[in-house]
Amino acid sequence: MQSFKNMQDAATRRLLYPVFRRYVEMPLQSFTGPLPPLTDEEQQLTHLLRGHVDVLSNKIGVRHMNVPGSLDLSAGFMATQFAQLGYTPVFLPFTFKGVIMQNVMAEIIGSLYPNLVLIYFAHYDTTINTRGADDNASALAILIELARILRHARPAMTIRFVAVANEEHTGESWEHMGSCHVVRRCKERGEKLFGIALEMLGYFSDIPGSQTFPWPFHLFYPNVGNFVAFIGNRSSQDWTKKVVAAFREEVKFPSEGGSIPNRFADINRSDQYWLWRYGYDGVMMTNTSNFRTPHLHKMSDTPETLNYEYMARLAAGMGRVSLRLAA
Secondary structure (H helix, E strand, O other), X not given: OHHHHHHHHHHHHHHHHHHHHHHHOOOOOOOOOOOOOOOHHHHHHHHHHHHHHHHHHHHHOOOOOOOOOHHHHHHHHHHHHHHHOXXXXXXXXXXXXXXXXXXXXXXXXXXXXXXXXXXXXEEOOOOOOOOOHHHHHHHHHHHHHHHHHHOOOOOOEEEEEEEEOOOOHHHOOHHHOHHHHHHHHHHHOOOEEEEEXXXXXXXXXXXXXXXXXXXXXXXXXXOEOOOEEEEEEHHHHHHHHHHHHHHHHHOOOOEEEEXXXXXXXXXXXXXXXXXXXXXXXXXXXXXXXXXXXXXXXXXXXXHHHOOHHHHHHHHHHHHHHHHHHOO
């Protein structure tokens, strides 16, 4: 029965590929084979990343407006981390349902093109029923370590790191997301953004069948959840390919990419959405969320479920990718 299904899938793939190739074809080839041994830097990163996730998921826990003080503690933690790395953190407040929330920003001003900005987002809030280790402490931890890796860089473009509130947006209008306020501010300042939203980067699996996709994308991507994905929309196709190419040149880790039409609603589910709405290039860097992890928005989304060695490879690799993109 499985063999017959595989034959059906192969036939469907051949039929649909001429249409979908413009969405799924990316430059260069994904890394395959055994991963190289961790470098000394990556070994250190595993401990640093684990520590950040532990603070956010265990010591702070649920990070939601209905848990008093949790959002302020999260914003304060991010600001403290940036400050300890030598940055001057900037709080960018906004109000939602009478609650003042803080986006927290740190940046390296570009030496040649300060108004061209490579901007990284990671949201620090969770739904009310999860401690959010993968969603999204994993991405916040990588954001902090990216800031550490790049803190002495002198890029031509500005590199900006922003921890944003209210990505989960409690079922309300998307205009209440923290990233909307950040991108609108950049637009008003006349800045040109090239963005990467870090979204759920801790859960990986090497087991066949651990990765799913909605139809028909399961025909074009692997069924093993051991890769990182870069998802853009059609208007960000060139930027998506540029990011994927830089990653594949710099990082020995499996990767997939796509520039998918916005009508496939799942691609809109993170902070890159507001880059697209304001006419900027953006991609979501992700482990694909519920298409892989069984712990999304559950109390089982705990630090013990994450792969810190894989996270360390991503953090170190994205440091090199950032220098290439902002050169």
